[in-house]
Amino acid sequence: MRLSDRISRVQPSPTLAITAKAKALKAAGVDVVSFGAGEPDFNTPAPICEAAKAAIDAGKTKYTPASGLGELRAAIAADYALRGREVTAAQTIVCVGGKHALYNASQVLFQEGDKVIVPAPYWVSYPAQILLAGAEPVIIDCPASAGFKLTPTQLAEALEDEAVNALVLCSPSNPTGSVYTAEELAALGEVLLKHERVRVLYDAMYDRLYYDGAIAPDLVAAVPALDAQTITFNGFSKTYAMTGWRLGYAIGPEAVIAAMGKLQSQSTSNATSFAQYGAIEALKMGEDAISEMRETFRGRRELLVGLLNAIPCVECETPEGAFYAFPDFNAYIGERFEDDLALANYLLEEAKVALVPGSAFGAPGFMRLSYATGDDVIVEGVRRIREALG
Numbered sequence: 001m002r003l004s005d006r007i008s009r010v011q012p013s014p015t016l017a018i019t020a021k022a023k024a025l026k027a028a029g030v031d032v033v034s035f036g037a038g039e040p041d042f043n044t045p046a047p048i049c050e051a052a053k054a055a056i057d058a059g060k061t062k063y064t065p066a067s068g069l070g071e072l073r074a075a076i077a078a079d080y081a082l083r084g085r086e087v088t089a090a091q092t093i094v095c096v097g098g099k100h101a102l103y104n105a106s107q108v109l110f111q112e113g114d115k116v117i118v119p120a121p122y123w124v125s126y127p128a129q130i131l132l133a134g135a136e137p138v139i140i141d142c143p144a145s146a147g148f149k150l151t152p153t154q155l156a157e158a159l160e161d162e163a164v165n166a167l168v169l170c171s172p173s174n175p176t177g178s179v180y181t182a183e184e185l186a187a188l189g190e191v192l193l194k195h196e197r198v199r200v201l202y203d204a205m206y207d208r209l210y211y212d213g214a215i216a217p218d219l220v221a222a223v224p225a226l227d228a229q230t231i232t233f234n235g236f237s238k239t240y241a242m243t244g245w246r247l248g249y250a251i252g253p254e255a256v257i258a259a260m261g262k263l264q265s266q267s268t269s270n271a272t273s274f275a276q277y278g279a280i281e282a283l284k285m286g287e288d289a290i291s292e293m294r295e296t297f298r299g300r301r302e303l304l305v306g307l308l309n310a311i312p313c314v315e316c317e318t319p320e321g322a323f324y325a326f327p328d329f330n331a332y333i334g335e336r337f338e339d340d341l342a343l344a345n346y347l348l349e350e351a352k353v354a355l356v357p358g359s360a361f362g363a364p365g366f367m368r369l370s371y372a373t374g375d376d377v378i379v380e381g382v383r384r385i386r387e388a389l390g
């Protein structure tokens with residue numbers, strides 16, 4: 001059967017091959033240590049589950065408005081006051097996960113001829129979603145020496161091309177855990193304000209998993225004038241350990257949010273009704289639901305980064321947010337291993353350790369290790385890597 005040109009523009013995620021292999025080994029009874037998880041290993045806090053169950057029992061199982069329950073949209077708007085922003089419910093939309101919110105935004109904002117800046121290392125879905133919208137990703141390399149962050153000079157240079165009219169920025173970052181400071185955001189904002197045509201997709205999915213404070217700096221809070229150019233993305237998956245609930249949201253100018261609502265009304269319709277009631281409870285709990293998980297992640301971060309830096313010739317920056325470490329394994333690439341994919345395959349086959357090669361994120365030679373896993377697993381996994389590398 002003929003498939004559309006659109007779908008042939010994107011490749012399946014290169015991370016899937018390793019993950020599938022790790023799963024197959026596990027299923028065959030092999031003791032695999034996995035650093036692959038992109039989700040918290042905690043259960044969703046009980047009060048959130050109770051609220052969703054109560055919603056089912058109360059018969060709240062029907063369609064909701066396509067853009068989400070008014071009560072949830074108001075709660076999301078109120079929650080953003082914590083970041084120093086004034087947001088109205090009409091500027092919010094509830095989607096079926098943060099990934100869906102980003103997809104909807106790409107569909108309503110991008111078209112053929114548009115070029116979208118994606119700083120690398122990047123989260124795997126940005127380039128694919130941009131391509132699916134008919135636009136072209138412009139990858140800008142942001143090395144470890146620059147903290148994996150886009151500089152105002154790099155941004156200004158890329159914007160000399162008039163066809164470049166959007167930017168995707170992720171802070172805290174998946175895969176690096178790097179976080180833009182308010183000053184760095186302000187410096188990027190200064191450049192962006194000179195180019196009104198540039199729309200910014202600001203992915204703050206991990207903003208409450210930040211280790212230098214409770215919430216990572218927000219772009220629009222740092223540069224309020226960027227309000228008209230920015231769509232902010234956030235969700236419940238990472239913050240409240242709700243990955244399977246499929247709930248995320250976007251905040252932006254009303255016209256963009258209304259367009260996303262129109263698309264959603266003709267595609268998925270609303271996110272699951274009773275999941276939305278759980279999300280209302282999550283926002284009520286706020287720090288009570290988050291702080292213990294954050295502290296556990298903080299301890300694991302210290303442990304993992306320390307162990308990784310003790311492997312000869314491996315260098316790992318301390319991530320400031322999210323739950324990933326992104327060490328540099330380039331010293332092992334070249335003679336012994338052709339590339340990071342070969343290294344990841346070797347570590348899986350020989351050491352029975354699954355990690356995601358950096359080339360999946362546009363950063364060959366690096367590896368992503370999730371620390372959403374127990375201390376004993378971290379210790380054993382790094383011990384195996386060290387041993388296998390000799």
Ligand SMILES: Cc1ncc(COP(=O)(O)O)c(C=O)c1O
Nearest residue numbers: 097098099123174205235237248
């Ligand atoms: C940077 C980033 N953005 C967005 C998402 C989407 O999360 P979800 O669709 O579960 O809300 C993820 C999930 O891995 C992510 O890492």
